[in-house]
Amino acid sequence: MTNNEFMLLAIEKARTGINQGQTPFGACLVRKEEVISCEHNNVWNNLDITAHAEIIAIRKACKKLGTIDLSGCVMFSTCEPCPMCFSACHWARISKIYYGAGIEDAKKYGFNEIEISNDFMKEKGKSPIKIEKDFLRNECIQLFKEWSKSTDKNVY
């Protein structure tokens, strides 16, 4: 599978979440071209404010691989991880993050964002994580558009 295909899995998963009344975020965690976990934001379903797609993907990957060290794993996230999720990626020693939409896009659609970019977190926090932004950006932004049209959407 290609990187494009991994991101498309994250996008499809986010779409599943939207259809369940969740917010439009998906994340796919990959190691050696194998999908380890693929999750959507589940804050409302779980009634858990920490249930961002990336956090759930990391937790599931730790369980699945039997380790807290996810070195060599790559995160494909439909939106730039918030500082909580970026920091979780750092703790998990994830090697690289690909993301589509930016934090400023999420803010535009009403999310209560912490406006600190991944680039900034990486530099200031001296994290070795590699970052590739704007990856399938248009397809990822499309998720916000679909979500904003749904009748049972809830922002937070």
Next chain:
Amino acid sequence: MTNNEFMLLAIEKARTGINQGQTPFGACLVRKEEVISCEHNNVWNNLDITAHAEIIAIRKACKKLGTIDLSGCVMFSTCEPCPMCFSACHWARISKIYYGAGIEDAKKYGFNEIEISNDFMKEKGKSPIKIEKDFLRNECIQLFKEWSKSTDKNVY
């Protein structure tokens, strides 16, 4: 109960964690002088790199109170929350964080810290959370000393 007593509960909980081979961090979440949740770091027990004391305390509080909005709740943490935990506090709309030891203390004892202070996260991220640092600092630093003497300690 007083704020000192809430922090002492977090310290005692961290001590319970140390005795289970966990890292020396505890957090107590309080609303209107009632303890909502009190947890220790459980990364090794749960095999979950996101299982910091504050994250678990927030998740339990959401479940217990039946809401993702923890406005009015106060976090007592034995150590300055890492950026993951600080951001989770922001998302949960927690009103105030009291912490004892600082991120630099955790680093001194070998933790792979992201060196971004809560003050910085608050200012840069425009978070309304209030912060009170150095709260029972010596008692909280004592936890690191106890932990460093334990034979089954594991850093990450």
